[in-house]
Amino acid sequence: MNGTGRTSSTVMSLRGRALWAVAVLGVGCWQLSLGWASAVAGAVFVGVVVLVFGLVLGARVVRVPGGFVVLGVLTAALVGAYYAAPASGPLQAVVDSVPRLLTAPRPAPVTAAFLVPGVLLVAVVALVSALSLRARALVVPAVGGAVLYVAGALLTAGRADPRGLGALGLLAVTGIGWVLVDRGRRRGSVVPQSVLVVGLAGVALAAVLLPAGRPFEPRDLVTPPVNDLPASSPLPALSSWAAAGDTELFRVRGGEIPMRLVALADYTGATWQATTVYSPVGTVAAPDLPAGARHVETRVDVTIGDLTGPWLPAPGRPTATSAEDAVVDASSGSVVLPSGARQGFEYTVESSVDAPDDADLIAASVPGGGAARRYLGLPDLPFALAEYARRTVADARTPFEKAVAIEEVVRADRRPNAEAPVGSSYARLSTFLFGAPGTAGAGEGTAEQFASAYAVLARAVGLPTRVVVGFRPVPPGPDGVAVVRAADATAWPEVYFSGWGWVPFDPVSGTDDGPASASRREVINRLATATPTPSTPAVSGPAMPSKAQVPDAAPTTVVATRKPWYLVIIAVPVLVLVVLGGLRAGRRSRLRRAGATGAWAYVLDSLLLAGRTPPRASPAPEIANGLATPEARRLAVLADRAAFAPNPAPAEVGRAAWPLALRVRATLRRRVPWYRRLFWAIDPRPLWRR
Incomplete structure (x- = not known):
């Protein structure tokens, strides 16, 4: 009691x-x-x-x-x-x-x-x-x-x-x-x-x-953790989106604002490359070029339709999102969902968008090195493009005037054509800008060529630029939801101004698509009267292959495949169990070869597993009486004789003892709860019982 x-x-x-x-x-x-x-x-x-x-x-x-x-x-x-x-x-x-x-x-x-x-x-x-x-x-x-x-x-x-x-x-x-x-x-x-x-x-x-x-x-x-996710540029997909026309890509609620898909800063001379290093959305990692002094905060709700690929549309620089697995490039604001966007996927994203007035930019400067070097890179720039850019801005006095001048020159006498050859290489841009009439792609292109030509010419005169692939702002319907279709996909260049951030330009439509600010109109008028149209350089790039020779590229869905580490995690406990089971089997084999004393030790192991460990000083017959089984009593007698008799026990005595030990073990095992039996064969306690 x-x-x-x-x-x-x-x-x-x-x-x-x-x-x-x-x-x-x-x-x-x-x-x-x-x-x-x-x-x-x-x-x-x-x-x-x-x-x-x-x-x-x-x-x-x-x-x-x-x-x-x-x-x-x-x-x-x-x-x-x-x-x-x-x-x-x-x-x-x-x-x-x-x-x-x-x-x-x-x-x-x-x-x-x-x-x-x-x-x-x-x-x-x-x-x-x-x-x-x-x-x-x-x-x-x-x-x-x-x-x-x-x-x-x-x-x-x-x-x-x-x-x-x-x-x-x-x-x-x-x-x-x-x-x-x-x-x-x-x-x-x-x-x-x-x-x-x-x-x-x-x-x-x-x-x-x-x-x-x-x-x-x-x-x-600490520094924010980053993920290395390979992703191809979606620029070549602009032509296929233009062909898709009315295909619904996604829906957005939250205002009539342009939605960005990816900002491309790295140019190789052949193509624009998307960054592969991303961090969790909301991290405090600073972009390589700081945000502007004037910006607006936005919040939109997005529902994915037929849009494929790893990128999620978002306005400006995302600061928070309900998409838990989404990661972002802190410098460009490009949001990636490693598993890829799927139809019906819904998320909310909060962003900050640089919003300077043109009047703020008239006297603004641009950075010339350090972090801006990435946005000025033009490896092996052909002389024809460099000379064309120099002539374009010959009479511009400020970086903003240079940016406006290039916008007007790129769109002059060139027309958008969804069927034009794709590509952003120097050769393709040379053909687009000053190719001979009748050459495939001469004077016509998709938004890819307009934006790329602008970015290359602007970099050639010291303006930090990048190319953004995104979607035009679409007016919302009566329910407040805007339906963004494939025909709304486009690309535009952005120029970075110190203190004001990234400013978009539109060389496709220029000032014809809506009213221009008074500051920009003034710049355009002055440059139009003071600067003649730049002549085509004598040296032009090689002819581009026809559209039939250039395969259309579709956006690639990037699925971040997890390495099979989870197999290692699962294998660790399994390996431990296998090792314990092997050690227990080895102990059982040794005890079986030890004859009657080994068989009795096997019974003591079973008592330990059953939670009935007797005192160490108790003799074998006393322990066997407590078990109340005839097999235990017979085995105890055999073990005592084997341990203390002056003459070694015959081999047949040892062989007869082991079946008795197995029957005692089975009896003990039946008396314990079922959940104790689960670990009976792998419990490590008998391994260190002496």
Whole structure:
């Protein structure tokens, strides 16, 4: 009766310590969750604590070794991190999770990718705290709560608990638990806990009363994680989109604004290339050229139709999106969905769009090196194009006048033609700009040639440019939704002006498509009277192949295939189980060869697995009487004779002992619950039983 009472008291004490530990970690989780934008984060963290404690305590009830619980929790955490955040492998997902969170907007969005580091930290703290309860180490949950509190303070730069109320609450829950849950402990063990409580209370009081300077900012120590995703330029797809005409690509709600698909900055002399390095949307990584002083914020809702490929349409520089897996190039604002856009996919995107007035640009300058070098690159520029650009801006006085002059010259006497040969190479642009009449592509092209010709000529005279593939603004319907069709796809160049950001130009329609600003019209009129039309250079590029010789290119759907790291993660526990099973099989083989003594040792192994380990000093017959099976008694006698008889037992005695051991083992195995039998063959405890 007394033993039962002690067992019940032990269980109740363990249960009380577990509830107290969950409460302490819950306070820490609440403090940590303030680093995210929603209370959902706190609910997730508390759920992780409850789940881990449930697994540890449940495994203790069913007598599952603690090592299996640790292995299972850590494996689940790695696999979860791998599938929640884009990465090349599980370990890389964990390594990237902290920089991704620290470089996110503050507070961080509540998405799977941004919750990964918080969940991992809470899971590890909860696992260590739960495993420590059996040893009555009540300091461990308190330290775990403090770790979560400090993590929340670092994540928010101290803004999570400006008055110290969270710290005082953590101390209160910790102190109450030490007094009530552990009141049966001897007095000497309470002294260091009391000292710790007083010390932590002093620290919390100092944090509340003392003035604070600039808080420590962990963001200064990290750089945003990046993903390397190969993606081809969608410029060649403009002709196929033009041919598709009325095909609905996507729908957008949020205003009549141009939607960007991808901004292309790298030019090889043959083609424009899309960047392959992307970071999570919302990271604080600065673009290589800063945003302009005047900008507007937009928010649009997009529903994908027949648009294929990895890019997601977005206005300006995206700052946040509901597409959890989306990544962005911080410099260009191009948004990529690694799995590829699919029909019916819906998302919301918030963006910032540079919006300077033309009057702001009249006296604006442009950067000439450093970060702008990427936007000035023209490898092996042909003399004909360089000379054509020089003549075009001969009478322009400012960078803005140069940009306007090139816009007017590129569109002069040239016409859009969806059937024109595709391409952006020097040869194709030379034919487009000053090819002989009758040559395929001479004086006509798609938006690809207009935008590319402008960008190349502008770079030749020192203007940083890039080419943007996107869609014209479409007026919304009565329901406020604009339907963007394939015919709305286009491309346009942008020029960067210091202090004002990227400014779009339209060499296809120029000032004919809507009213121009007074500043731009004034520039156009002055240049038209002062500068003659630039003559065609004597040196022209080689003839371009006909359209039949140039294959149409369709946008390539980029699917970020995950490397089979998940197989490694799955294989680790399987390998552990196989190794344990092999070791157990080897031990069984050795015991079988040892005769009657080995057979009795096999029975002792079975008793250990059944939770009935006898005292080490008990003789074999006494243990066999407690089993109440005739096979056990017969085996005990044989084992005693084999161990203590002066003459070695005959070989047939050893052969007869092993079947008895197997029958005793089967009897013991039938008496244990089914969940204990699952680990019977791989439980490692018999391996170190002596």
